[in-house]
Amino acid sequence: MMDNVADQATQGKPGLLARLKQGLAKTRRGFSEQVAALFLGAKVIDQALLDSIETLLITSDFGVAVTRDVIDRLTQQVERKDLSDAMALKNALRVHLLGLLQNTATDLVLDGPGPQVILMVGVNGAGKTTTAGKLAHHFKQQNRSVLLAAGDTFRAAAVEQLKTWGARNDVDVIAQHTGADSASVIFDALAAAKSRAFDVLIADTAGRLQNKKNLMQELEKIVRVIRRQDETAPHSVLLVIDATTGQNAIAQAQAFMTDVEVTGLVLTKLDGTAKGGVVFALTQALGLPIHFVGIGEALDDLKPFDAELFVDAILQGTD
């Protein structure tokens, strides 16, 4: 089955690139068109061109550290006369951007025995519930059985929202009433997933409690409680980040990482930002893999993160 999935992934590449480019239309308009404008007509490399690239990176949310790193590398290459013209410089930029994402695009591997538990965490509005729904679709496409747990018991509409995603995917949702203990909902869901031999349990959580301390305590309790049933759970703790948050996303992620053992990132709403640079800033600052990116609100608008596709999608022009 895994071979099939791999084949499909390879065969689907051109289509996926097109889809990704469409989803990243804003990023491309914002970033790639500015790149194109920079290099259009620029035949020789001069300081002005390097300065313009630096400004573009900063204003596209790459962050100061990443921008400095890229510009330093380019400047050294220019000084060594490694780059003959502007096109060579653009190529070098592509290579450096790819290098930054080298260890970033990692598949979410879930292949242990028993139900594999995925915990969705993140601030309110980041896209946890939506991503849980899209992930259910993703795993069903791989012929895995999925159960959803409505661990957001704080927000009144949260359970209904997850149930809607469940119905869309023909996937059961384990839920209790608003105000119920989140850890006990997820504990029950894991018991159900075990007894019914599900492959994957995806647990939604609240994004906002009365304060950050309460939220972190709730997340810690969820982990503690489910480990009573399976000490290897949760097998994945996905921190969901809204890509339009910009540089604040880093501080936000760090706040979660102090209290919860985050294993990977999902970057949502990449379709809604002209500033794809946050992808680079985040991975460099946090050292976490990006497993998926969200590029819309539909069921299949969640894509496994592919560094090369991403860099090409944001660097290529409007073809």
Ligand SMILES: Nc1nc2c(ncn2[C@@H]2O[C@H](COP(=O)(O)OP(=O)(O)OP(=O)(O)O)[C@@H](O)[C@H]2O)c(=O)[nH]1
């Ligand atoms: N355009 C776009 N919208 C998205 C994406 N992911 C999520 N959204 C939208 O973002 C909004 C918030 O998403 P939710 O999934 O409810 O966020 P949440 O993290 O569960 O929020 P709380 O439950 O309040 O903590 C919804 O309107 C989603 O449709 C994405 O990749 N692209």
Ligand SMILES: [Mg+2]
């Ligand atoms: Mg939610």
